[in-house]
Amino acid sequence: MCVRVYEVRVKRALAPSGLPEYDYALNPYVGCLHGCLYCYAMDYTRGPPAAAWGSVVYVKVNLLEVLRREVGRVRPGVVGLSTVTDPYQPPEAKYKLTRGAVSILAGAGFRVSIQTKSGMVVRDVDVLVAHREAVDVGVTITTLADKARILEPMAAHPYARAQAVRKLAAAGVKTWIFLGPIIPGFNDGAEDIEPVVKLAHETGSELYYDRYRPKPRADAYLAAKYRPVAATPSWWAEVKKTVEAICARYGARCIDAEEERRAAFKAST
Numbered sequence: 001m002c003v004r005v006y007e008v009r010v011k012r013a014l015a016p017s018g019l020p021e022y023d024y025a026l027n028p029y030v031g032c033l034h035g036c037l038y039c040y041a042m043d044y045t046r047g048p049p050a051a052a053w054g055s056v057v058y059v060k061v062n063l064l065e066v067l068r069r070e071v072g073r074v075r076p077g078v079v080g081l082s083t084v085t086d087p088y089q090p091p092e093a094k095y096k097l098t099r100g101a102v103s104i105l106a107g108a109g110f111r112v113s114i115q116t117k118s119g120m121v122v123r124d125v126d127v128l129v130a131h132r133e134a135v136d137v138g139v140t141i142t143t144l145a146d147k148a149r150i151l152e153p154m155a156a157h158p159y160a161r162a163q164a165v166r167k168l169a170a171a172g173v174k175t176w177i178f179l180g181p182i183i184p185g186f187n188d189g190a191e192d193i194e195p196v197v198k199l200a201h202e203t204g205s206e207l208y209y210d211r212y213r214p215k216p217r218a219d220a221y222l223a224a225k226y227r228p229v230a231a232t233p234s235w236w237a238e239v240k241k242t243v244e245a246i247c248a249r250y251g252a253r254c255i256d257a258e259e260e261r262r263a264a265f266k267a268s269t
């Protein structure tokens with residue numbers, strides 16, 4: 001696949017977050033070269049990075065300069081890094097925007113919550129450890145099986161992600177695992193769920209789990225490149241039981257992401 005990376009300049013770095021758990025969203029990139037087939041970010045992205053999902057990315061080259069100015073002007077809060085892109089996708093190796101943003105934010109009294117599907121996060125263990133009181137790192141693992149490649153063609157192999165969780169946790173960084181989206185007939189069986197729960201238990205990570213949530217563009221993209229996906233409430237009720245039973249067996253702390261979000265939303269209103 002031909003990948004195109006464009007440098008763009010921005011006027012703002014932090015955006016208000018639509019998610020109740022974050023005060024701000026910080027997205028150093030527009031689009032994502034991991035190109036996951038189910039990615040809901042497609043529905044929140046405009047222009048070429050959305051139209052050619054997984055092959056075009058915009059790099060906000062002046063992000064750190066803008067962020068340094070902004071942190072002195074806005075109330076410190078919790079920053080989701082990132083909410084509609086992966087903060088450790090390939091261009092981060094060169095641009096180091098995520099690395100720089102963590103230092104600026106944590107140094108200015110913000111909390112930073114990172115979520116990624118890349119092992120590159122381990123590169124920044126020094127920064128993450130230095131700011132461990134203000135930082136948590138979530139790694140998304142839908143399954144540890146090789147079939148992850150079908151839906152996450154350019155993301156790191158799940159073993160590399162598991163290794164990243166182990167290394168960060170061993171270094172004292174607060175880690176969590178996102179088991180999601182859980183997709184009917186793809187990763188909803190105990191054989192997929194159990195190894196992820198086991199990893200959460202081993203590393204002392206909280207595990208958030210969630211189902212696939214329909215979105216127009218993501219639905220169409222999945223249907224075209226994989227197959228149509230339809231999740232019913234009765235299917236989800238069964239999957240939840242499976243997840244909770246496995247978590248109870250391992251003594252892992254597992255949280256239904258949707259329920260948690262609803263509770264956070266209620267608390268904030």
Ligand code: SF4
Nearest residue numbers: 032034035036039085
């Ligand atoms: S890594 Fe995240 S943001 Fe990137 S394509 Fe996959 S789901 Fe979307």
